[in-house]
Amino acid sequence: MSADATLGRFARIVLGALPFVVLVAIYAIGSHLRRLENPSDKLLPSFDAMASTFWAMATQPDQRSGNLLLWSDTAASLGRLGAGMLITASVALSLGIIIGYLPRTRATLAPFIAAISLIPPITVLPILFVVFGLGEVSKVMLIVVGTAPIMTRSLAQAVMDIPREEIVKAETLGASSLQLVFRVVLPQIWPRLVTAMRLGLVPAWIFLISAEAIASTGGLGYRIFLVRRYLAMDVILPYVAWITLLAYGLDRLLHLFSRRLFRWAHLTGESL
Amino acid sequence: MSAPNLVEVSGVGVSYGDCPVLKRVNLSVAEGAFVTIVGASGCGKSTFLRLLLSQERPTAGTIKMAGAPLPSRPTPDRGIVFQRYSVFPHLTVTENLILPLEIERARLFGRTYGRQRRVLREEVQATLHHIGLTPARDRYPAQLSGGMQQRLAIAQALLKKPRILLLDEPFGALDPGIRRDMHELLLSLWQETGMTIFMVTHDIAEAFKLGTRLIVFDKTRGGEEAATSAATITYDLPLRRPAAGVPDLAADSIRAADTLERAVSMLGGETKREAKKEEGEAS
Numbered sequence: 001m002s003a004d005a006t007l008g009r010f011a012r013i014v015l016g017a018l019p020f021v022v023l024v025a026i027y028a029i030g031s032h033l034r035r036l037e038n039p040s041d042k043l044l045p046s047f048d049a050m051a052s053t054f055w056a057m058a059t060q061p062d063q064r065s066g067n068l069l070l071w072s073d074t075a076a077s078l079g080r081l082g083a084g085m086l087i088t089a090s091v092a093l094s095l096g097i098i099i100g101y102l103p104r105t106r107a108t109l110a111p112f113i114a115a116i117s118l119i120p121p122i123t124v125l126p127i128l129f130v131v132f133g134l135g136e137v138s139k140v141m142l143i144v145v146g147t148a149p150i151m152t153r154s155l156a157q158a159v160m161d162i163p164r165e166e167i168v169k170a171e172t173l174g175a176s177s178l179q180l181v182f183r184v185v186l187p188q189i190w191p192r193l194v195t196a197m198r199l200g201l202v203p204a205w206i207f208l209i210s211a212e213a214i215a216s217t218g219g220l221g222y223r224i225f226l227v228r229r230y231l232a233m234d235v236i237l238p239y240v241a242w243i244t245l246l247a248y249g250l251d252r253l254l255h256l257f258s259r260r261l262f263r264w265a266h267l268t269g270e271s272l
Numbered sequence: 273m274s275a276p277n278l279v280e281v282s283g284v285g286v287s288y289g290d291c292p293v294l295k296r297v298n299l300s301v302a303e304g305a306f307v308t309i310v311g312a313s314g315c316g317k318s319t320f321l322r323l324l325l326s327q328e329r330p331t332a333g334t335i336k337m338a339g340a341p342l343p344s345r346p347t348p349d350r351g352i353v354f355q356r357y358s359v360f361p362h363l364t365v366t367e368n369l370i371l372p373l374e375i376e377r378a379r380l381f382g383r384t385y386g387r388q389r390r391v392l393r394e395e396v397q398a399t400l401h402h403i404g405l406t407p408a409r410d411r412y413p414a415q416l417s418g419g420m421q422q423r424l425a426i427a428q429a430l431l432k433k434p435r436i437l438l439l440d441e442p443f444g445a446l447d448p449g450i451r452r453d454m455h456e457l458l459l460s461l462w463q464e465t466g467m468t469i470f471m472v473t474h475d476i477a478e479a480f481k482l483g484t485r486l487i488v489f490d491k492t493r494g495g496e497e498a499a500t501s502a503a504t505i506t507y508d509l510p511l512r513r514p515a516a517g518v519p520d521l522a523a524d525s526i527r528a529a530d531t532l533e534r535a536v537s538m539l540g541g542e543t544k545r546e547a548k549k550e551e552g553e554a555s
Contacts, residue, residue, distance in 0.1 A: 163356075163357035165354045165356070165357035165358060166357055166360060168325065168327050168346055168352060169352060169354070169357075169358055169359075169360075169428075169429075170360075170371075170375075171345060171346040171347075172325070172346045172347070172348060172350060172351055172352050172429065172432070172434070173348060173371065173372040173375055173428070173429075173431075173432055174347075174348040174372065174375050174376060174432060175375050175382060176379075176382075178380065178381065178382075179375055179380075179381060179382035182381040182382060182383065183371065183374075183375070183381070183382045183383065184360060187362045187363075188361070188362050262362070263412070264361055264362045264363075264412040264414065265362070267412055267414040267415060268414050
């Protein structure tokens with residue numbers, strides 16, 4: 001039972017909404033004051049202006065490319081993010097299991113991965129551009145380089161957290177090493193993989209937007225850095241809100257996915 | 273004891289680096305015995321059990337089972353129930369029970385599907401009923417009480433029909449009432465299967481009540497170098513039990529209490545005698 005369990009549902013919703021309301025109110029006042037002085041102020045556009053720009057980007061084809069920019073940007077970014085997370089998840093899962101499960105591999109790989117994880121990923125970006133070119137591969141690879149080491153470490157730890165007793169018990173039930181991995185280790189790692197992915201998504205978004213800002217021809221990060229030149233805050237602010245919403249949505253989706261598929265892992269304690 | 277011994281432990285010692293834990297452990301156990309093992313914490317009781325399981329290997333001496341040296345890894349002929357983590361948290365009660373059967377039949381990944389799986393679920397119905405978990409068959413271990421979890425753990429360990437069942441303080445975390453029920457279950461299973469049981473417990477009354485033989489592990493002074501004291505078997509008491517059949521619980525517990533009283537005074541006397549002997553040797 002948590003400390004706020006005594007609060008009613010309504011009170012919790014109101015309290016949770018409060019900071020958002022305050023932020024919006026402060027912005028609205030600031031925007032209003034600035035536009036009183038200069039009706040064509042670009043820095044703090046009105047909510048109306050942002051909404052109409054955003055709506056136009058979502059529904060009217062771009063004059064040059066003929067695309068619905070919001071959707072083509074979103075698709076490009078989510079595609080890169082999805083590919084990056086998929087590769088990272090498979091790398092982290094396979095490395096995590098052999099590092100966590102086999103002491104010899106652990107001795108070989110754990111220090112290496114600990115060292116690799118300390119390289120600031122963005123410093124690798126020029127190398128990735130040189131090696132993989134300016135196309136999609138280098139952007140996806142930046143996400144992989146940036147998130148795989150920490151996710152691998154957290155999955156290796158998850159494997160090591162499985163009580164020794166369970167492994168021994170499975171052996172007394174006649175399990176071979178392969179059966180042990182597939183029936184005892186792997187199923188218990190799935191929910192931890194989802195958790196690692198939820199945490200990994202935070203840096204993944206940073207690397208995605210950075211890569212798109214530096215070299216790209218589409219994507220959410222590309223768009224906000226492109227329109228920055230024209231001080232188009234009416235595009236940037238809604239885009240930032242949209243990216244935040246996407247990130248939040250992905251996080252909740254993964255959480256829901258884990259609760260549905262791995263019900264056993266969510267029986268005790270509360271989870272975020 | 274005319275029957276050949278199932279387990280032969282001779283001169284077994286265990287040290288971690290320079291630190292001896294067990295030394296000169298000798299023990300012969302006949303098939304069908306119920307050996308209870310007691311001793312202060314840190315006296316190597318659990319280490320001894322891990323040796324019998326092949327989870328650890330002795331640094332000195334040998335252990336033989338049915339005349340052959342123990343395999344180097346845990347095998348299905350020796351079942352185990354720990355105090356905790358004995359069942360798999362990601363599997364429901366039924367899935368926990370069919371796991372040993374799946375491991376047997378799906379050699380590669382140990383997983384069955386569809387009809388084969390339904391057949392296995394049918395097969396464990398009787399076991400489920402026997403341990404009273406039929407209403408809870410689709411629950412996960414985290415949704416079970418401590419007693420239910422241990423009943424499941426014992427049933428799971430017995431599905432492979434081990435010759436030896438090893439129990440490491442299996443009822444240590446249970447309430448007294450539940451513990452009494454578990455004793456009944458364990459004794460009836462032992463009588464049905466005729467398996468040999470080694471049970472570590474810190475509850476001396478439990479040890480007297482259940483065992484046909486009680487073993488005490490204790491530290492012995494290593495002569496001059498008292499700092500490096502390792503534990504060994506200091507007492508090995510045969511216990512008389514009522515003949516096979518459903519044990520009469522009331523009579524049983526009275527008898528257990530009597531035996532306990534006798535044993536405590538006996539242990540005390542022995543200790544004093546030994547202390548005197550040591551003094552005698554020292555002077």
